[in-house]
Amino acid sequence: MPVAASAIYFLNLRGDVLINRLYRDDVGGNMVDAFRMHIMQTKELGTCPVRQIGGCSFFYMRISNVYIVIVVSSNANVACAFKFVVEAVALFKSYFGGAFDEDAIRNNFVLIYELLDEIMDFGYPQNLSPEILKLYITQEGVRSPFSSKPSDKPVPNATLQVTGAVGWRREGLVYKKNEVFLDIVESVNLLMSSKGSVLRCDVTGKILMKCFLSGMPDLKLGLNDKIGLEKESQLKSRPTKSGKTIELDDVTFHQCVNLTRFNSEKTVSFVPPDGEFELMKYRITEGVNLPFRVLPTIKELGRTRMEVNVKVKSVFGAKMFALGVVIKIPVPKQTAKTSFQVTSGRAKYNASIDCLVWKIRKFPGQTEPTLSAEVELISTMTEKKSWTRPPIQMEFQIVTYLPPSSSQVPMFTASGLRVRFLKVWEKSGYNTVEWVRYITKAGSYEIRC
């Protein structure tokens, strides 16, 4: 049964109900007490997001300082329920202007009630596209399309748009300047053994789009992925010229992308929603360019002293640089004193996370700064157990901007993915300006030591 929820609760960290909505009659109004008593007030919190208490099941997620709890008593579709929560939060954020927390909920409770009534009916998720809902659900109800007040801008076909085949874009949009912004955001996930061999490595990427386009444009995106290129040259019956090609392990698309067409022709074609959205996600495991190598040597000298040496090598182009590089090197809990030297950036000991935190604001390519530290430990009799070394964790960001119609800029993507073209076709035939930005950042970038 695709029912996702019988009731939904928004609780603060104390367990007070901020807002709730009962969609079905099969769970009692006080089931949230059970959640509070048996999950929130026990050590169970955080041990499992799906729990059964009495005859009911609870699915919960924490978003900032709010618990969102879904209660069901049937064999509900859990995947649907969690995805609904994720999308509902995105919707609320888009309505509140970014923030979703206890205050935002209290300040918008009327609006949330209204949205909760609209986006789910009898436990079945309905249309959650912010773009469309904003047509007829607004803060003060002033844009209500059928209201008799003359000040209201009527949107006569709101209901058709909610239920329409292009349920994510409204008609009649006009922009003076037609622009598209493409962000290719890649997170590099790495797990490296202490001996320097790569245990697991992949890139999860997403293409974020911001569209300011008039009318109902058809878009087509071309990437340098192998299968897409092969298909393209097959259709054109001549080879497509391209540089390096890459193999995508998997792609998932926003609901605006025609999946059947992607499946047959391998082209990404779509009518985009207005404004910002996530067009696609992809994953790559083969041929990943690791931007950084980390070479740690940690020596425990007796029971009270440790020597830490970490060398970080940047292996991308010398003309480029990474920003906001942070390297967290774990040290034992009983660290008493640290002293270090770094050849670049600044380091300090952060006792609350038991790490040496080494920050380099601007990290050029083809360099290898080092940190050497001495750590003194308090000798305790109880801590005879050897220290379980957590991995070194790293954060960074490498950004390349591509202004319109330029291609010869040195750029870095961990996957090697490039946007070959973005075609915009609209019946009025306007010109579009396209901006592309490549961002590579650390996902879970871990080096065991």
Next chain:
Amino acid sequence: MSGHDSKYFSTTKKGEIPELKEELNSPYKDKRKDAVKKVIAAMTVGKDVSSLFTDVVNCMQTENLELKKLVYLYLINYAKSQPDLAILAVNTFVKDSQDPNPLIRALAVRTMGCIRVDKITEYLCDPLQRCLKDDDPYVRKTAAICVAKLYDINAELVEDRGFLESLKDLISDNNPMVVANAVAALAEIQESSSRPIFEITSHTLSKLLTALNECTEWGQVFILDALSRYKAADAREAENIVERVTPRLQHANCAVVLSAVKMILQQMELITSTDVVRNLCKKMAPPLVTLLSAEPEIQYVALRNINLIVQRRPTILAHEIKVFFCKYNDPIYVKMEKLEIMIKLASDRNIDQVLLEFKEYATEVDVDFVRKAVRAIGRYESIIATLCESLDTLDEPEAKASMIWIIGEYAERIDNADELLESFLESFPEEPPQVQLQLLTATVKLFLKKPTEGPQQMIQVVLNNATVETDNPDLRDRAYIYWRLLSTDPEAAKDVVLAEKPVISDDSNQLDPSLLDELLANIATLSSVYHKPPEAFVTRVKTATQRTEDDDYPDGNEAGYSETPSHAAGASPPNSSSSAYGATRQSAPAPAAPAPAAPVPDLLGDLIGLDNNAIVPVDQPATPSGPSLPVVLPASTGQGLQISAQLTGQDGQIFYSLLFENNTQTTLDGFMIQFNKNSFGLAAAGPLQVPPLAPGASARTLLPMVVFQNMSAGPPSSLLQVAVKNNQQPVWYFNDKILLHVFFTEDGRMERTSFLETWRSLPDSNEVLKEFPGIVVSSAEATLDRLAATNMFFIAKRKHANQDVFYFSAKIPRGIPFLIELTTLIGNPGVKCAIKTPNPEMAPLFFEAIETLLNA
């Protein structure tokens, strides 16, 4: 766009309701709207504003959509408590359902469907009929869901008024969202009806698959879930369906992906071409892996499902084991599931990699996770050598004991087993008892497997240590037995010590194929997350009505009751009680971590070593009748012999009630029973009386028991290890649970004053508390009667906040009293149990007993 609604929450406490009443009746629109917002704010924080019903409903007739929605919301919440007043709203509803604005028409019908008041339901039919045929798709999609709502309130009405036909018509609607909602509604109605209502023909199937392309993401889920019930006629049709569903795997919505996977897996069962199957497996892997980059909660759901999928189609993710390697910051529930899957995917090809990874986890912070990782390592013999290298770092006795068991068990495959064991022997006297026991056994095994000089010397050291220099009777007894065995007949010793062990089942074992089928058909649902069939956790109204009949509980003096104290209240008829027992076990909130597997085999040694006069022959027949018992030895384990048993108390005497069922092809006779040492020294007081059992026959018997005969050392445990033999089969061993309440004596009643005195006289350290989140006490009287029947005596009751607090006393032999405090909110899940007793180490046993009693 951020609002400032929080102001509505702050109201002057004094005279809030009258104040609101006044504002609701204000002549000014804005004031009224603000007042309604304040009412909703009060409702949100849990204040009772039902007394404002009439005043709020008066605001319903408004042009302002926002205000109207708020009033409707109020109605949904309070109509049930004010059914007579709710009727006031009907006129507006009916009028709104014909409003020129489709949003208002839909809103009216949607809200009416949520108000479960009979009188309103009657008026819903006409508007619903109209809305199902409305010109506007938004109204139709809302009306479609409303039919399901109405069916839930009054199924007959839906069938009589022809709503089902109208709903079926909507499957052919030209709007995809209407189609999707109609499918969802029909699927739901079908689920609660035994008649065929929504049959999917190949024609409907084809139409719905086409609609998939245009549906919203949720609509795709509704349709895929409904279609997954479709059984294709042949392999060709199955292939066709799969081809049209596969593109959905690329959807960004995880629910769409999982529903598509579900449907593809269902159809794959029919597909015969291995190429097609291989190709499909290849296509499904990447989307499944992608789910692991979603939010951790979604990852958890995905992992639980992948766990099922790899059991049916191991090839899908055979090459992807690396994606299940744990990230340091993964939440613990994700790590545990990843570990499970890695265990399932481990093969000769990747074993080295996997084991290295597991080794890494052995240093993690979370103890449960580490245990699981270590236990997983123990499954693979090839790792033993590597594992042995890290022996000296083990300091938890349980882990150490397990490791030593491994060394003994696989001594012939570990080159330096003798060295390894020898290194432990030096510290033998300082080791904790469980490690000593394992060292003893492992050394004996080593000696039997490698009877060379080194091990011989070792065994002398160990036996000497264990017999002369120890005070631990368990260790000493076991050492003597080994000693005697080894000195009289080494061959016999071999047979005994190195006997084939029964296969130990553990939680990671593969699921039963038919259960797996059912779970795979439920991918993405709760059932697939719990790994239980839906019936095991979905409680329906039907079961609730049965429960009331069981409240007339048989009296404690009647044999019928005391035979099955913990299960008599189950709603099932007597002869199926064993399956009911299984069901209760399955529906327990979370499966407990399995006990470490290692020490089990030693039961054998202990049993054989005991004096033989406790083994009692069988002679007299008994009649197979009476209430049924939980199965302790299933026929599948007992080569056709099934034993069900339970301890019961009757008139101050304890019995072991047993049922033997012979499903073998031969007659079984010469039954004997033996109990291992246990915390209460339970032992048979007389012979086991079971007649020779012909094939297909069964026999029931009551075995009188004595206590304090055969006490085991160590902290009290509810474990009762039993061995049963007959002349035809090998000896069967099984574990049963000692439920403390069978020991409750009739003199356990305390006067109020003495209860208070005893309570005060016991130090606070003797108070132990436990919560039972899943237990509901639905009727105080029934529970009190039931507890009294097991000699748990009610003393007093008081109210604390909104909860009831009950006090009881009970006593077990040797005069150990229990003072009990139960706190609960009647009718709601959750019971808190605090006990005070001079023997707090008994507390865990007591809690087990009280849980059984309350769950009954």
